[in-house]
């Protein structure tokens with residue numbers, strides 16, 4: 243009987259991508275991937291530490307595994323991801339039942355150390371390298387057969403003052419263009435229809451490469467690839483959104499018009515304390531430019547409320563930008579103190595009650611705008627990429643527009659992984675309903 247392995251992923255798309263690589267390696271080692279914890283001979287937790295809640299969830303899951311390991315003594319438990327990178331010693335102290343702690347840069351070493359653990363040559367391994375080099379290229383088993391990710395940069399040099407990422411993911415480094423093109427071509431050859439370029443700050447791509455590469459040129463190079471596919475990228479930084487990037491997007495309609503443009507805060511004084519490198523006015527000007535130049539653009543964003551020193555007036559600036567930018571969707575967070583980051587020791591921390599209240603008010607405003615923006619799809623004929631059966635209603639299928647809106651429609655399984663056109667006849671806040679035409 244095959245040994246079974248489960249990979250549990252917390253956090254961002256970067257982690258989802260690393261988990262796909264971990265799964266591919268475990269499969270090569272003879273493991274069958276399962277979604278059932280109790281069946282597993284090996285459990286890998288890919289962790290996140292960007293907010294306190296994310297770390298808490300990891301320790302909660304490790305507690306659950308401790309109980310499970312009492313009845314399954316041979317179970318191997320591995321931890322990787324940003325929490326492993328940040329707190330490698332603390333993890334083993336708090337959870338001695340963990341066998342393998344691996345840094346983000348070390349996941350290629352899984353086969354080597356797994357064999358040693360399986361053969362009882364060792365009980366615990368901690369391998370956490372500093373993140374300063376490009377990790378070796380690894381195959382990935384994505385959950386989807388038609389949507390795949392390609393990392394184009396690793397690490398971040400921006401040091402936004404609230405953010406732990408530069409401390410755990412190291413200095414920014416770019417993957418050479420030819421490797422990115424090879425990865426994309428491989429995915430397209432396998433029938434993938436959506437490619438997502440990943441990086442903490444994709445539009446500063448090229449830093450450190452010697453031949454003057456930049457993100458606009460990379461997009462142009464990818465545009466030379468023939469065939470029908472969708473290209474997305476996550477996330478660009480407003481301060482690096484140059485005109486030539488806009489030109490590259492305009493020139494290729496396969497590049498998604500859903501631009502994720504993290505705002506973080508609307509007040510210039512808070513943005514300055516966050517070290518974001520733009521003002522409220524710069525940001526709004528950029529939004530205006532993007533809207534005027536790129537037809538059918540669908541903006542989404544990330545916002546933090548309750549950053550230290552944020553006053554009611556500052557918060558109103560955030561609401562003001564939200565009203566003006568009219569995002570189709572936003573990821574909204576309460577500021578969460580992270581050790582080592584400059585914001586953690588800033589005076590004038592905002593109270594939890596105030597943060598909660600602001601988050602609630604922000605969500606209310608954004609939800610109204612999301613609904614209003616959703617109505618714009620009514621009666622339109624739109625191309626979607628079909629993902630599969632709807633999890634809620636098994637007779638219906640689910641697809642996504644180029645703008646990343648979910649569409650539910652009556653279809654059939656031959657459409658999965660293909661493009662189809664639907665007419666939208668109902669629009670809820672998060673979901674559109676349509677019929678095939």
Ligand code: 5AD
Pocket residue numbers: 254292293404405406504506544545546575576577578579580
């Ligand atoms: N507190 C709250 N949100 C944070 N983010 C990053 N660090 C923190 C923090 N300390 C948010 C930012 C970022 C997203 C991935 O997570 O909005 O864009």
Ligand code: SF4
Pocket residue numbers: 398399400401402405406407408442443479
């Ligand atoms: Fe964190 Fe800022 Fe880098 Fe994004 S750009 S990963 S928020 S430091």
